[in-house]
Amino acid sequence: MLDKSIQVGIVGLGMIGGSIAKSLTKKGYKVFADDLDKNSLSSALSEGSIDGFLEDLNCNNNFILIFTVPILSASKELLKNKELISKALLVSDALSVKGSLRKEIDKNKINTKNFVLSHPIAGSEKSGYIHSKEDLFKNKIVVVTKLQDSSKTSIDICYGLWDLLGAKTINLNSEDHDKYFSKTSHLPHLIAFALISMISKSDQVQKDIFTGGGLKDFTRIASSDPKMWEDIFLSNQINILKALKRFKSELGELEKLIEDKDSDKINKFIKDAKKFRDSLI
Amino acid sequence: MLDKSIQVGIVGLGMIGGSIAKSLTKKGYKVFADDLDKNSLSSALSEGSIDGFLEDLNCNNNFILIFTVPILSASKELLKNKELISKALLVSDALSVKGSLRKEIDKNKINTKNFVLSHPIAGSEKSGYIHSKEDLFKNKIVVVTKLQDSSKTSIDICYGLWDLLGAKTINLNSEDHDKYFSKTSHLPHLIAFALISMISKSDQVQKDIFTGGGLKDFTRIASSDPKMWEDIFLSNQINILKALKRFKSELGELEKLIEDKDSDKINKFIKDAKKFRDSLI
DSSP, X not given: OOOTTOEEEEXXXXXXXXXXXXXXXXXXXXXXXXXXXXXXXXXXXXXXXXXXXXXXXXXXXXXXXXXXXXXXXXXXXXXXXXXXXXXXXXXXXXXXXXXXXXXXXXXXXXXXXTBEEEEESOOOSOOSGGGOOTTTTTTOEEEEEEOXXXXXXXXXXXXXXXXXXXXXXXXXXXXXXXXXXXXXXXXHHHHHHHHHHHHHTOTTOOHHHHTSTTHHHHHGGGGSOHHHHHHHHHHTHHHHHHHHHHHHHHHHHHHHHHHTTOHHHHHXXXXXXXXXXXXXX | OOOTTOEEEEEOOSHHHHHHHHHHHHTTOOEEEEOSOHHHHHHHHHHTSOSEEGGGSOTTSOEEEEEOSOGGGHHHHHHHTXXXXXXXXXXXXXXXXXXXXXXXXXXXXXXXXXXXXXXESOOOSXXXXXXXXXXXXXXXXXXXXXXXXXXXXXXXXXXXXXXXXTOEEEEOOHHHHHHHHIIIIIHHHHHHHHHHHHHHTOTTOOHHHHTSTTHHHHHGGGGSOHHHHHHHHHHTHHHXXXXXXXXXXXXXXXXXXXXXXXXXXXXXHHHHHHHHHHTTO
């Protein structure tokens, strides 16, 4: 559990940051936030989701700091808050890619004793403070990435934070994290964007049939935030390109079987995929 | 509306056929069915979803006939029921591909005056009589395909049938139907099978993270029936291979932009896709 006296600083008050704020203020913690969008900040303040702006946080008392900003803004925000970072009990994040953040940390020679990274798997095609909600993390998975010199105190506080927010934590190092999500999240988004792009160019599009069948669910992720996904594609470039290469090879295999009308092998391919998918429900 | 005195014959008592049967018997129609799976038939009979087997249908009185069988079984069932077909007020189906059915009709020189094809967009990753339900078609779209010599009577009965089942009908000729669904349904399934196949070969699979994020929705269709999809891939081969070619070209475009780290064009690609997808909700 997180001691009630610990203040919480949130940099970036979007859907994730806003949801952390709403949940923690409700539980009686003091939450202070920063965001480039002053409207989000003043909404949050008037709704009581935050207690003040980041500059109101008393950095002589205990506090933790969470960066819930777009990936490619992380560097700037780290530098801007370098002094605050050095005094925090815990510095964490919610980024979907860890490698580029670690590069920034190294480049700026930031001491990472108090860093423990987090990736809450609670995103959706929605974004922005307006979609934040108090119970966003309830029963969700949060991937926690300890750095080599993360202190035991910071690790415990990080676990305590997510436990408090109702999430279940699992561990992955940053390399495995980025490889794993390139396959299970980044590639599926890339595929959905490409598929929708293709369909949009079809002259047979009939919007009323489109939403029938499985396509609505299948392409929901294509409604995701462009800036966020631009950042992810650029910052996890190598892993995503590797995953794409493997996917194209699977596509090619199935294409060949269909060209050859090889019914037995098509059936086996689908059966194996179904079996694996069914094991994941 | 469908006259209450019209008997209904259903060939293939799976999820679609079973749902038609359940809905129509509930509304007071006499329904007679055939299926290779005798267990489905006897369940349906004891549950009161059907009134008897297909041979109990009185072919000297008015009746309609619906083929809700796997695509590649259609030919055999058409031949087997050739005499019944010749006497029906309406012969319809629920097949996801129309071209191969039309070939069978032509090959067997079947008179199609009483044929009006149907494709209810009500399928899911589930299949079999056990997943049939009375209200499956409520507010669903049914694509109706009239043949060149479909009679006005048969067309009216077909519309009446789907209206009775609560569905909304739209028209497409069989060529456009097969092209359209190759892009919006067959290709997405092919992609989902290939993606799951690729992920299943990854050594980093952690089933508890897998289900987080958008992947669960995205790959639900990979749980679909292997035999059904083998049939679809084989019987709509040409259109599917064309759609796949176009999809691979879109994938290649996005791949190139990521390789080049062309952030502006990546953002535009995603933004355009999002805009189109959002317009479909």
